[in-house]
Amino acid sequence: MPSASGRRKPSRSASAIVADKERGRHELMVDAGTLDAAAPAGAGGLLASSPFTVGGHRWRVRYYPNGDCTASKGWVSIYLFLDEDVAEPVRARFRLSIVSEARALFFVKFKEELLSHPEVQHDFTSRTSWGYSKFCQNKVLASLVRHRGLDRFSIRCDIVVLNGFRTEEEAPSAAVPPSDLHKHLGDLLQSGRGADVVFEVGGEAFAAHRCVLAARSPVISAELLGAAGGGAPAAGVVRVDGVEPRAFKALLRYAYTDALPEMDKEEEDAILRNLLVAADRYGLPRLKTICEDRLCMILDVATVEIVLALAEQHHCGRLKEACLQFLAAPANLRAVMSARGK
CATH class of the missing domain: 2.60.210.10 (Apoptosis, Tumor Necrosis Factor Receptor Associated Protein 2; Chain A)
Known part of the structure; x- marks a missing residue:
């Protein structure tokens, strides 16, 4: 002992x-x-x-x-x-x-x-x-x-x-633990405690808190919560079109925790593309940059043309440059042209 x-x-x-x-x-x-x-x-x-x-x-x-x-x-x-x-x-x-x-x-x-x-x-x-x-x-x-x-x-x-x-003696400093605010807010989102608005996206419902979303995005506050406050039903249900449920769920997670959830490798590319569009739509520039950065790292023959068009449409200069560099490699370009011909 x-x-x-x-x-x-x-x-x-x-x-x-x-x-x-x-x-x-x-x-x-x-x-x-x-x-x-x-x-x-x-x-x-x-x-x-x-x-x-x-x-x-x-x-x-x-x-x-x-x-x-x-x-x-x-x-x-x-x-x-x-x-x-x-x-x-x-x-x-x-x-x-x-x-x-x-x-x-x-x-x-x-x-x-x-x-x-x-x-x-x-x-x-x-x-x-x-x-x-x-x-x-x-x-x-x-x-x-x-x-x-x-x-x-x-x-x-x-x-x-x-x-x-x-020589002067310095007062000992306390070991300050890292902030866990993101964890508490993430738990709040997951539990739905105190939620005062529900988003209906592609047949799925997501409960959230108006004050958190309004603080994170003035566009969400004006377009979604403003609509809910003006003429929505008493239950506070807001219908969202043009966003996939998986991407909207990731957007909410980011709004509460400033980070993205874990994604399956098979779904990551599709979720990130849709999430980039949503981030641009709802005025979340940091989230848009995160999506752009991760898409640059997972470019492949099957999706590079779609991503290039997306980069053009949403003014993602770094992503566009990454797509053009990918296509500049002769082997990649031949593979893309071959896939297009099938």
Whole structure:
């Protein structure tokens, strides 16, 4: 006899390794007058933001309106600066852009991006900066500002500080069983419980539920159930012409379960052909495609001409192509011609 411990289900757990990161944004508001061509170049022209904290570290945005060195004179230089001493490099991803305030309809304010550079990643050591010595030409930015009638603009820094990785325990997920709705609806159809309409097809009667069929096909709702509701007898019997009983039974099964019933190999071809016609008639495109696909796989000499005519009539391009490929084989074509002559 197995022990109690041997019958226990194995325990399951999960964990995940995630990046420990913190996002932040700082905007440095700048007076447009700083773009004056007479602004000093190099260290003397440095304008810096107030310090801000992201990821537990202190940062500043550094702005040089006329370049941070002789080589970049006439350009705007912008950097992100780590304003503290650190024992280990601090890894950060950041994106620098120049934005302005604009107004949309009803005086709603929004920020419009004038210039930007792609996001970059850098490992910052103590009191170092990283950015662009030539972010944009001074005169280009000045022209944009004048064109929009701005008296100021903002330098925006979007930053993500990466503090390594950490392990997190994940809550165990329940094993969700697959849906069995189709089974219950199939049982409902087979039992006839609560049926409120009966279809008479080729001398056979099929009980069904108006609400299910109306939900599956607006054409059935309008042509069949609408007729039953308007002038049919009280019993709710609807006569259906032009569909074989076997095909109509398969159509109902599909409407309730989204699948076709098992079919005898000897009858499959005939049922599928009639079912394709019914699917096209009652606006069930997925069912029509299923029939088309299965007919493509069971083409034979005896039925290929009938199926080809059916494909033409009901606009089944894939089925038509399969028939033509079947007939393109010399042996198949000879067999069809021979059968036609008998």
